[in-house]
Amino acid sequence: MQLDMTDVRKTFRERQFKLTPQRQIILQAFLNHQDEHLCAEDVHQIVRREAPEIGLATVYRTLDLLSELDLLQKMDFGDGRSRYEINGPDTGHHHHHLICVSCGKVKEFEDDLLDSLEAVISERSKFQIVDHQVKFYGYCQECQKKNDA
Numbered sequence: 001m002q003l004d005m006t007d008v009r010k011t012f013r014e015r016q017f018k019l020t021p022q023r024q025i026i027l028q029a030f031l032n033h034q035d036e037h038l039c040a041e042d043v044h045q046i047v048r049r050e051a052p053e054i055g056l057a058t059v060y061r062t063l064d065l066l067s068e069l070d071l072l073q074k075m076d077f078g079d080g081r082s083r084y085e086i087n088g089p090d091t092g093h094h095h096h097h098l099i100c101v102s103c104g105k106v107k108e109f110e111d112d113l114l115d116s117l118e119a120v121i122s123e124r125s126k127f128q129i130v131d132h133q134v135k136f137y138g139y140c141q142e143c144q145k146k147n148d149a
Helices: 005-014 021-032 040-050 056-068 115-125 141-148
Strands: 072-076 082-086 096-100 106-109 135-138
Touching (some): 021 082, 040 056, 056 072
16 A cells, blocks of 8 residues: 555644654554564664664654654553554454464465455344454464474
8 A cells, every 4th residue: 555645744734743854764664564564673673774963762753653643553462562563554454463473473364254254244243343353373384494494
C-alpha cells in the first residue's frame, strides 16, 4: 500500500502538528520497508544512515505520534517490543500475522478466512465487530530447517 504524502500533510495540518524533516525521514523508513514490521530500534538504525542526528528518543516520540494520527498501526507480538506498520487506506483488517517464536520474524498472511466466522459471531452475540487480529505463533521455514539439521 502506498502512503500518500498529501494525505499525511493534511492529517498533520488538521491535527495541528508540524511535519518536520525528522518525521518525514521516519515515515520514509516505513515506505522503504513496507514488508517489515519495524520496532523503534529498527527504525533508528535505518534513519541514522540518512540523518545521524536523529536520536532514539525522537524515533519513539514520532512513532507514538504517527500511531496517534492513525498513520501507523502499533502491534504487540509478545516479544516485549512494539512493532509498527503503515496504516494506509487499504489496510483493513484482512491480514493476520505469522510470528516465528525462534527468530522473531513476522510474516503477513493476507487471506481472511474468518469473515464467515466473524459474521456468525456478530449475528449470534448481537455484537457489531469492527476489527479483529489473529496472530499465529510457530516456526518459520528457515528455523524449521535449522531444527531438522
